[in-house]
Amino acid sequence: MRVRGLKKVFEGSPPVVALDGVDLDVFEGELLCIVGPSGCGKTTLLRILAGLEGATEGEALMRGRPIEGPGPDRVMVFQDYVLFPWRTVLGNVLFGLELKGVPRRRAVEEAMKYIKLVGLEGFERAYPHELSTGMRQRAALARALACNPDVLLMDEPLSALDAQTRSYMQEELVRIWEETKKTIVLVTHSVEEAVYLGDRIAVLTARPAKVKSIVEVNLERPRNRFAPEFLSLQMKVLDMLREEVIKALSMYKPRSS
Amino acid sequence: MKLKDFAIAAASLLAFFSLWEAWYWLVVKNPMFLAPPSKVFKTFFDLLTGNYGPFFMPLDVLYSLFHYAVGFSVAVVVGFSIGLVTGLFKLADRLSYPIIELVRPIPPIAWIPLAIIMLGLTHQAAGFIIFIGGVFPVLLNTRHGVASIEVKYLEAAMTLGATRRLTLIRRVVIPAALPSIMTGIRVGSGVAWMCVVAAELFGVAPYGLGYQIEIAKLYFLLDVIIAYMLAIGILGFALDVLYRAIEGKVLAWRAGLVVS
Numbered sequence: 001m002r003v004r005g006l007k008k009v010f011e012g013s014p015p016v017v018a019l020d021g022v023d024l025d026v027f028e029g030e031l032l033c034i035v036g037p038s039g040c041g042k043t044t045l046l047r048i049l050a051g052l053e054g055a056t057e058g059e060a061l062m063r064g065r066p067i068e069g070p071g072p073d074r075v076m077v078f079q080d081y082v083l084f085p086w087r088t089v090l091g092n093v094l095f096g097l098e099l100k101g102v103p104r105r106r107a108v109e110e111a112m113k114y115i116k117l118v119g120l121e122g123f124e125r126a127y128p129h130e131l132s133t134g135m136r137q138r139a140a141l142a143r144a145l146a147c148n149p150d151v152l153l154m155d156e157p158l159s160a161l162d163a164q165t166r167s168y169m170q171e172e173l174v175r176i177w178e179e180t181k182k183t184i185v186l187v188t189h190s191v192e193e194a195v196y197l198g199d200r201i202a203v204l205t206a207r208p209a210k211v212k213s214i215v216e217v218n219l220e221r222p223r224n225r226f227a228p229e230f231l232s233l234q235m236k237v238l239d240m241l242r243e244e245v246i247k248a249l250s251m252y253k254p255r256s257s
Numbered sequence: 258m259k260l261k262d263f264a265i266a267a268a269s270l271l272a273f274f275s276l277w278e279a280w281y282w283l284v285v286k287n288p289m290f291l292a293p294p295s296k297v298f299k300t301f302f303d304l305l306t307g308n309y310g311p312f313f314m315p316l317d318v319l320y321s322l323f324h325y326a327v328g329f330s331v332a333v334v335v336g337f338s339i340g341l342v343t344g345l346f347k348l349a350d351r352l353s354y355p356i357i358e359l360v361r362p363i364p365p366i367a368w369i370p371l372a373i374i375m376l377g378l379t380h381q382a383a384g385f386i387i388f389i390g391g392v393f394p395v396l397l398n399t400r401h402g403v404a405s406i407e408v409k410y411l412e413a414a415m416t417l418g419a420t421r422r423l424t425l426i427r428r429v430v431i432p433a434a435l436p437s438i439m440t441g442i443r444v445g446s447g448v449a450w451m452c453v454v455a456a457e458l459f460g461v462a463p464y465g466l467g468y469q470i471e472i473a474k475l476y477f478l479l480d481v482i483i484a485y486m487l488a489i490g491i492l493g494f495a496l497d498v499l500y501r502a503i504e505g506k507v508l509a510w511r512a513g514l515v516v517s
Binding site: 050051071078086099127144147 | 409410412413414415416417418419420424428429432433435509510511
């Protein structure tokens with residue numbers, strides 16, 4: 001995926017410039033994390049990549065072609081999962097396969113494969129409301145993976161989880177990513193998460209957002225969150241982010257002179 | 258707990274019938290004005306077994322259910338379709354709103370003369386009155402359910418590959434709106450069933466619960482009138498139980514989401 005000079009203005013009074021001049025490349029098979037101060041337009045960027053939102057200016061390309069709408073080659077995993085409450089876990093995972101017209105028996109086999117992959121075996125007949133938050137997250141992930149997308153777009157997928165579940169799910173995510181070899185673009189507000197998960201980290205500026213810096217994470221997996229290299233990298237990204245957060249906060253203050 | 262609920266329901270009914278019985282013997286004392294439940298129950302049984310003059314209630318039940326089925330099935334199809342279209346498209350909603358709100362307050366019985374003139378003394382005419390009664394709850398609830406679907410479900414479906422409008426409607430809009438649609442069907446069914454009496458008053462068929470009330474009125478057979486009223490009440494209740502059961506089955510996924 002390639003993004004060049006992306007600008008997004010939300011109409012209104014006053015109009016909000018969410019993104020201005022975003023340049024970004026997403027490489028095949030990588031896990032790219034996007035961090036930025038809250039409200040900077042991370043989610044907007046992801047929604048443009050998903051095709052749920054159009055860009056005001058600039059281009060967003062998927063394998064050289066402009067992104068014109070949503071499609072199962074770029075599945076989005078939402079912050080609040082958005083499982084279909086009227087379908088069971090299996091039914092949710094089957095959704096994309098049904099749309100592709102996969103014959104029932106093969107579709108169920110395929111869906112079960114992903115349900116097993118995310119560790120939800122035995123819960124395939126449960127409805128979303130019967131699951132814990134962490135399990136819903138897994139179900140949403142299985143549903144997205146079952147579409148066999150080229151790119152998985154994840155919008156703060158773990159932010160609703162408690163701390164223990166969260167770090168466990170991070171490990172799970174790395175395992176699933178390694179097993180499926182998918183390209184993942186993951187938006188997060190947690191620098192630690194980004195350093196733990198990402199091959200690269202794109203740090204966005206305060207609104208209107210552009211890419212401030214791309215940080216390569218050259219750490220062996222599984223990563224040790226307490227290794228000095230891990231911590232120093234985390235500090236480096238946090239420092240970049242801090243400047244932007246201060247900028248972001250100052251935007252809300254009334255100017256005194 | 259179940260047993261206790263049942264006991265309370267039984268006690269309530271028993272008290273109701275006792276008061277009614279007492280009212281008859283202490284105050285009314287005249288079979289031209291009221292029949293006591295003791296008499297009504299006996300008549301009810303005789304009507305069921307065909308031992309009361311020309312009356313035979315099972316046939317009336319069949320005829321009434323037939324009229325109900327004719328009218329209400331059309332009401333569900335039409336109400337659902339218009340509700341879906343008006344819920345989906347703003348323009349259709351704006352265009353249909355004045356018409357719907359103009360026609361809706363007209364009571365079904367006001368349609369009787371038109372129904373007879375247009376359709377004659379036919380089952381369709383009875384069905385039409387029942388249709389008028391049942392269609393609006395189905396329509397309005399469907400429209401509401403469809404219009405208030407959360408955008409996030411549509412977006413999720415779109416990123417999973419549901420890009421065609423028809424696919425979204427079939428796989429997301431309708432299932433998401435189903436709770437509302439089912440409510441509409443249940444409420445509409447209640448109204449439609451109440452219209453059965455009105456629809457049969459004008460004699461579209463030689464049988465029917467509503468029709469026999471009209472006949473019994475001519476002969477001042479108050480026990481028969483009340484027995485048929487009871488039959489309408491019991492069947493209406495049974496229909497509601499049936500729809501609740503279907504609702505519980507179809508909306509099993511909601512269990513726990515709503516307290517009901």
